[in-house]
Amino acid sequence: MESNISDQKQSIYSAIIDASEDAIISKDLNSRITSWNKAAERIFGYTEAEMLGQQIHILIPPDRQTEEDEIIATLKQGKRVEHFETVRLTKMGKKLDISLTISPIKDANGTIVGASKIARDITRQKQYEERLRIINELGKSIYTQLDIDSILQTVTDSATRLTTASFGAFFYNKTDSQGEVYTLYTLSGAPREAFERFGMPRNTAIFKPTFEGSTIVRSNNITKDPRYGKNSPHFGMPKGHLPVVSYLAVPVFSKNGVVLGGLFFGHPDEAVFNQEHEDMVVNIASLAAIALDNAKLYQEISVQNNKKDQFISFASHELKTPLTTIKGYMQLAEMANLPLHEFAPKVNKQIKRLEDIITELLDLSKIQAGKQDYHFERNSLGEIIQESIESTNAIHHTIEVQNLPEDIFVQVDREKMIQVLVNLLVNAVKYSQPQTKIIIAVLLLGDEVRLSVTDNGTGIAKEQLEHIFNQFYRAISGNNKTKGMGLGLFIAREIIQAHSGKIWAESELNKGSTFYIQFPIERRIQ
Numbered sequence: 001m002e003s004n005i006s007d008q009k010q011s012i013y014s015a016i017i018d019a020s021e022d023a024i025i026s027k028d029l030n031s032r033i034t035s036w037n038k039a040a041e042r043i044f045g046y047t048e049a050e051m052l053g054q055q056i057h058i059l060i061p062p063d064r065q066t067e068e069d070e071i072i073a074t075l076k077q078g079k080r081v082e083h084f085e086t087v088r089l090t091k092m093g094k095k096l097d098i099s100l101t102i103s104p105i106k107d108a109n110g111t112i113v114g115a116s117k118i119a120r121d122i123t124r125q126k127q128y129e130e131r132l133r134i135i136n137e138l139g140k141s142i143y144t145q146l147d148i149d150s151i152l153q154t155v156t157d158s159a160t161r162l163t164t165a166s167f168g169a170f171f172y173n174k175t176d177s178q179g180e181v182y183t184l185y186t187l188s189g190a191p192r193e194a195f196e197r198f199g200m201p202r203n204t205a206i207f208k209p210t211f212e213g214s215t216i217v218r219s220n221n222i223t224k225d226p227r228y229g230k231n232s233p234h235f236g237m238p239k240g241h242l243p244v245v246s247y248l249a250v251p252v253f254s255k256n257g258v259v260l261g262g263l264f265f266g267h268p269d270e271a272v273f274n275q276e277h278e279d280m281v282v283n284i285a286s287l288a289a290i291a292l293d294n295a296k297l298y299q300e301i302s303v304q305n306n307k308k309d310q311f312i313s314f315a316s317h318e319l320k321t322p323l324t325t326i327k328g329y330m331q332l333a334e335m336a337n338l339p340l341h342e343f344a345p346k347v348n349k350q351i352k353r354l355e356d357i358i359t360e361l362l363d364l365s366k367i368q369a370g371k372q373d374y375h376f377e378r379n380s381l382g383e384i385i386q387e388s389i390e391s392t393n394a395i396h397h398t399i400e401v402q403n404l405p406e407d408i409f410v411q412v413d414r415e416k417m418i419q420v421l422v423n424l425l426v427n428a429v430k431y432s433q434p435q436t437k438i439i440i441a442v443l444l445l446g447d448e449v450r451l452s453v454t455d456n457g458t459g460i461a462k463e464q465l466e467h468i469f470n471q472f473y474r475a476i477s478g479n480n481k482t483k484g485m486g487l488g489l490f491i492a493r494e495i496i497q498a499h500s501g502k503i504w505a506e507s508e509l510n511k512g513s514t515f516y517i518q519f520p521i522e523r524r525i526q
């Protein structure tokens, strides 16, 4: 009966031990294995038959062999070793993170004869902890960084570690002039030359979905992908290329849905990336996008701030120049006791310049505050053109009007439309030689009217032409001696846009320029 109960107990214990998720191993004080349960077989890959009688050292990595002596010494003192986190080797040589609890086994006399060992595979748990740490670090660092380069580097490094990729890179969605190559921005795990020499994603079937943002590409073996190797000049993996077999590519979208670029990962082994890796990279990509949007915003604000500072010193300088001239005339008159009226035209010219600058500055601040008021009324186009020519006061130039239809009326803000035309005419005068002709031409295009102002002046270089409507932009190709703040065309564009119209220019260096404005004749109710 006695032995029956203990047999029963014994078989319950064995069942429990076999059912355990943890490896349960016993050993004698010579570190020889005396029992090996099912979980130990599963975790370490050795069968019970293989392990019974073997030294426990088989499981211990070479650099940790001394751990066993320390464990045995602790056991000999009758103490337990609890939750000792360490690394052990499987039969395949893979390193496992495990947590060990080792208790001494005593015989009936209380003498320590061996040890029971419970080994829990904490590789997953460690992996999660590591991932969490990387993600936390990533979150902290990308939200405190405002520099795009550092954000992208952190993102690429973290994502490469999280996916266990050998190589990781972020490519900007920018193509070169042939629309071929995407720009490498950051990379992890490989020297830059390795990518630059061969690896630039070309506009190929494999890379396209990422830069188009249409889909994520994850492949266990990209070299077997039907899209692989079809494109010149490489037709596959060129010699010296990073040995990418496992492949994962995730597009990075900005807030407004534009594909900023892509995160790319590679590994020389097959089937390295799984759904979990893909999900992590997708999350990182959206974190990165927010951080990049923020960094861009910050950069824009910094640029604006710099511009504002530059503007203040520039405007002060512009205002000071005519004042200094006026002051000079006044002092001269005073010192030489000359009649003031002799200087009146010169002083008036400087006062006019001051007035113009202040008007432009006021216009600019109204535009920036969105407070520019418009009064649309039916006006004779002929009258507007005439008045603009008179206000331009072009003494040394001829201004000719071509193709002005009679009785054409437009629904515009009279003063503002004159301001635009005067600006174009003053520029035409400013940027061309005296005694040359300036032509204003009118063209009716259905329910719109197009006015053009043509001069035979300095012209504007092609690369500068696209900037001339920007505030404070002054093309350097023009006569540098001309005065101006680079605000006139910016204000003109605002006014024309408020008339639901557009303004543009065509120009050839040293030949001349034509500025066009086109707007609806009748004002549509908006």
Ligand code: ADP
Pocket: 423, 427, 428, 431, 455, 457, 458, 459, 460, 468, 473, 474, 475, 476, 477, 478, 483, 484, 485, 486, 487, 488, 489, 490, 513
């Ligand atoms: P500015 O006060 O400098 O004339 P604008 O905004 O009116 O400012 O013009 C911007 C720049 O565009 C000028 O600085 C000049 O370089 C160029 N530009 C404008 N009109 C002409 C023109 N008719 N011919 C040549 N260059 C011109």
